[in-house]
Amino acid sequence: MIKITLGVSSSISVYKALDIARRFKERDCDVRVIMTKNAAKLVSPLLFETLTGNPVAVDMYESRQSQKVEHIELAKWEDILVIAPATANIIGKMANGIADDFLSTHYLASTSKVVVAPAMNGRMYRNRIVQENIEKLKERGVIFINPKKGMLACGEEDEGALEEPLKIVETTLSLLKEKDLAGKSVVVTAGATREYIDPVRFISNPSSGKMGYLIAEEAEKRGAKVVLISGQTYLNPPKGVEFVKVETTSEMKKEVLNHFKKCDILFMAAAPSDFQPTSRAKEKIKRERGSLKIELKPTEDIVSTAAKNKKKNQIICAFAAETENHIQNAKKKIKAKGVDYIAMNDVSKKDSGFESDINEIILIDSKLNSYNLGKDSKQNLARKLLDKILKK
Numbered sequence: 001m002i003k004i005t006l007g008v009s010s011s012i013s014v015y016k017a018l019d020i021a022r023r024f025k026e027r028d029c030d031v032r033v034i035m036t037k038n039a040a041k042l043v044s045p046l047l048f049e050t051l052t053g054n055p056v057a058v059d060m061y062e063s064r065q066s067q068k069v070e071h072i073e074l075a076k077w078e079d080i081l082v083i084a085p086a087t088a089n090i091i092g093k094m095a096n097g098i099a100d101d102f103l104s105t106h107y108l109a110s111t112s113k114v115v116v117a118p119a120m121n122g123r124m125y126r127n128r129i130v131q132e133n134i135e136k137l138k139e140r141g142v143i144f145i146n147p148k149k150g151m152l153a154c155g156e157e158d159e160g161a162l163e164e165p166l167k168i169v170e171t172t173l174s175l176l177k178e179k180d181l182a183g184k185s186v187v188v189t190a191g192a193t194r195e196y197i198d199p200v201r202f203i204s205n206p207s208s209g210k211m212g213y214l215i216a217e218e219a220e221k222r223g224a225k226v227v228l229i230s231g232q233t234y235l236n237p238p239k240g241v242e243f244v245k246v247e248t249t250s251e252m253k254k255e256v257l258n259h260f261k262k263c264d265i266l267f268m269a270a271a272p273s274d275f276q277p278t279s280r281a282k283e284k285i286k287r288e289r290g291s292l293k294i295e296l297k298p299t300e301d302i303v304s305t306a307a308k309n310k311k312k313n314q315i316i317c318a319f320a321a322e323t324e325n326h327i328q329n330a331k332k333k334i335k336a337k338g339v340d341y342i343a344m345n346d347v348s349k350k351d352s353g354f355e356s357d358i359n360e361i362i363l364i365d366s367k368l369n370s371y372n373l374g375k376d377s378k379q380n381l382a383r384k385l386l387d388k389i390l391k392k
């Protein structure tokens with residue numbers, strides 16, 4: 001049974017949350033409702049209790065004896081947190097780490113997927129502060145169901161109306177899709193490699209590894225057996241994945257070829273160095289020796305080598321970080337390397353790509369069709385990438 005926490009804040013559309021709770025129950029979900037105190041002034045918690053058959057949480061400071069719901073326990077229990085309707089106030093608190101009531105404190109304790117459906121006056125919705133708060137939350141992976149245009153309580157026809165309860169319920173349930181990668185094996189590469197000049201100096205790049213780690217996490221959640229082959233990052237490996245740490249491009253190639261034999265899908269999201277010094281000094285090179293010329297040679301091409309070993313049912317998705325002629329370069333690459341997909345990201349943009357939490361991906365397939373996955377959090381892009389590749 002899917003376990004849903006429904007957060008309800010004090011928008012004029014609060015009554016629609018009753019329909020949302022009812023529809024989740026119709027789909028056999030177990031629903032626990034948290035209401036803000038203001039929402040409880042507009043609609044009685046008793047109605048939600050009756051519809052869901054569960055106690056409703058409003059006050060964090062109810063006496064321990066009578067307290068029926070506890071925010072940390074609820075955070076551990078749920079599969080997903082849905083906040084609908086979400087006021088400008090709760091969105092602002094979530095974006096800024098404020099935990100001054102049951103719902104905002106619960107959000108900070110929650111590690112599950114979070115869906116937010118805002119509802120407010122159009123002018124409030126377009127307010128820069130509200131939009132900045134929404135962007136912040138999106139960057140952290142919160143999924144927004146945008147409000148629609150409609151007749152608002154203030155009598156204005158404007159955007160800001162809560163999306164239809166049925167759409168909110170269906171979007172939420174589609175995010176908890178069945179384990180569509182059950183029985184599949186996925187290999188993901190991530191992070192930067194290091195090519196040593198001497199024992200303490202190396203050539204590398206600023207790849208954070210975030211995109212690859214999030215793809216590995218998403219694939220694991222969707223039921224795949226995942227091997228994450230990682231160069232240098234400062235990230236903790238996601239739970240449940242087999243973690244293989246490598247340092248150089250040559251080590252990464254060896255591990256990729258070894259694990260690729262048994263896998264169904266290979267995502268190459270790492271940024272292995274394209275060049276390595278022709279020789280590596282055994283001892284630290286001293287500054288006193290004066291100016292230094294380092295000769296570089298290309299490293300081995302992991303993507304092409306894996307593609308040459310590809311069996312019929314295997315899928316390879318390589319990443320291309322481009323700074324110019326993006327699409328043309330990515331299309332050339334897909335042919336030259338013989339892979340099934342290229343996920344192209346433009347790393348010349350300051351606000352996305354390397355090190356950032358957001359990215360912008362255009363996915364190109366071997367028939368040279370391109371799909372713009374948009375600018376989004378790397379977490380959402382990992383989900384969209386898997387959705388696209390699995391539905392091919």
Ligand SMILES: Cc1cc2nc3c(=O)[nH]c(=O)nc-3n(C[C@H](O)[C@H](O)[C@H](O)COP(=O)(O)O)c2cc1C
Pocket residue numbers: 008009010011012013036037038039086087088089090119120121124
């Ligand atoms: C009748 C009524 C309707 C309201 N509708 C909205 C709304 O749709 N969206 C919104 O952001 N605020 C709305 N507000 C204002 C919020 O209730 C107010 O900002 C409140 O402090 C939010 O508290 P909460 O987020 O803890 O529920 C409304 C207030 C009232 C009295």
